[in-house]
Amino acid sequence: MATDFLGRMLRNDLPDPNTSPELFEGILTRRAVAFVIDCIIMGAAILVVTLVAGILGIFTFGLTWLSIPLIVPVTFVAYYAVTLGSPSRATLGMRATDIVLTPTRETTLDGWMAMIHVVVFWISCSLLTPFIILIGLFTPRRQLLHDMIVGTLMVRRSPMVRHWQAYARTGNPAG
Structure with missing residues (x-):
């Protein structure tokens, strides 16, 4: 096992872009499309929750209106924690673009790791945009800055299933 810069052990079964290029094919484009899909979904959720809070504010003498500034960050973190933290390990946008x-x-x-991933993503985006995308162009596995910090990898789902099956069968990710 190789050791990364944080001293944690890297997994043996991680795919290699040289032997499994299909796992990383168009991954940055797929991530961008998935992000747009997820933003549309979260935007709709934020709109509905804000409208409900606005209407409830009338009945609670404005008390519910105090929650409105929290709606956006809570929605983003909750959406990613629930979807990325699920067994599918993908948001709805990621599922639509076949990435995991x-x-x-x-x-x-x-x-918890999904929540940390999204918080580090938004912090790095707010500080370094568009440079976090540029990092993906120069990393062999097309990882972005927040992926490297948190310790995650985005790959195509359908070829990855075959990769895990080959690893489970032979103990060798190459098959």
Whole structure:
């Protein structure tokens, strides 16, 4: 096992872009499309929750209106935690574009790691946009800055299923 810069152990079964290029084919474009789909879904959810809070504010003498500034960040974090932390390890946009999030370290991808992933993503986006996308052009596995910090990898789902099956069968990710 290789050791990364944080001293944690990297998994043995991580795909190699040289032997499994189909896993990384168009991954940055797919991520961008998935992000747009997810933003549309979250935008609709934010609109509905804001309208409900606005209407409830009338009946609660404005008390519910105090929650309106929290709606956007809570919606973003909750959406990613529920979808990325699920067994499918993908948001609705990621499912539509056939990509999945995989941990690169000896850990599982749960709701907490998904929440950390989205918080680091938004922090890095707000500080370094568009440079986080440029990093993906120069990393062999097309990882973005927040992927490397959190210890995740985005790959195409359908070829990845074949990769995991080959690894489980032979103990060798190449098949």
